[in-house]
Amino acid sequence: MNSDATLLLETVHFAAEKHRNQRRKDPEGTPYINHPVGVARILSHEGGVSDVEVLQAALLHDTVEDTDTTPAELEAKFGPVVARIVQEVTDDKSLPKQERKRQQVEHAPHCSRQAKLVKLADKLYNLRDLNRCTPVGWTAERVQEYFVWASEVVKGLRGTNSALEQKLEELFKQRGVQL
Numbered sequence: 001m002n003s004d005a006t007l008l009l010e011t012v013h014f015a016a017e018k019h020r021n022q023r024r025k026d027p028e029g030t031p032y033i034n035h036p037v038g039v040a041r042i043l044s045h046e047g048g049v050s051d052v053e054v055l056q057a058a059l060l061h062d063t064v065e066d067t068d069t070t071p072a073e074l075e076a077k078f079g080p081v082v083a084r085i086v087q088e089v090t091d092d093k094s095l096p097k098q099e100r101k102r103q104q105v106e107h108a109p110h111c112s113r114q115a116k117l118v119k120l121a122d123k124l125y126n127l128r129d130l131n132r133c134t135p136v137g138w139t140a141e142r143v144q145e146y147f148v149w150a151s152e153v154v155k156g157l158r159g160t161n162s163a164l165e166q167k168l169e170e171l172f173k174q175r176g177v178q179l
């Protein structure tokens with residue numbers, strides 16, 4: 001039997017092992033795994049998403065970008081759909097940061113609906129995290145720039161999930177950023 005619950009536990013276990021030595025950039029050094037778990041929870045609890053492959057992709061969404069995980073490994077373990085969604089939300093870390101950020105804005109509208117859901121929840125989590133506390137070494141200007149850039153990405157994701165989009169819109173409004 002491979003119930004949804006079993007699949008999600010296998011997935012969260014895999015993600016936790018992969019991110020085991022990583023910490024968030026907040027002053028407390030929160031375990032990194034809190035982020036992918038929180039992104040999956042936003043999708044299920046706030047976005048009303050029950051597609052297990054999307055929830056699995058949310059749990060795994062930073063494994064290829066930020067750990068030694070390969071797309072082939074994800075495909076072998078979790079199947080082609082989950083592996084493809086993760087690939088769609090993975091930045092090419094070999095590119096300079098500015099180019100990576102530009103490509104996210106450019107690629108967002110062309111992503112699959114499943115990848116757009118993960119991207120909306122990822123941005124919602126990160127913007128809330130910025131409101132909670134400032135990452136170590138970030139200035140107020142850098143935080144504001146992240147909001148402006150995120151709004152450009154979110155523009156390209158519109159028409160995907162109104163509950164998540166409304167919550168993002170409210171966060172941008174609070175910062176005086178026009179979506």
Ligand SMILES: Nc1nc2c(ncn2[C@@H]2O[C@H](COP(=O)(O)OP(=O)(O)O)[C@@H](OP(=O)(O)OP(=O)(O)O)[C@H]2O)c(=O)[nH]1
Pocket residue numbers: 023024025026035062065091097122126127129130135146
């Ligand atoms: N707000 C916040 N973000 C943190 C924290 N710790 C780690 N991050 C991660 O930092 C990334 C945003 O920081 P940037 O400086 O813009 O990007 P970079 O890490 O890729 O260089 C996000 O990556 P990402 O999830 O891959 O998303 P994306 O921003 O690249 O789309 C976010 O998850 C934290 O304490 N607060």
Ligand SMILES: [Mn+2]
Pocket residue numbers: 035061062122
């Ligand atoms: Mn992320």
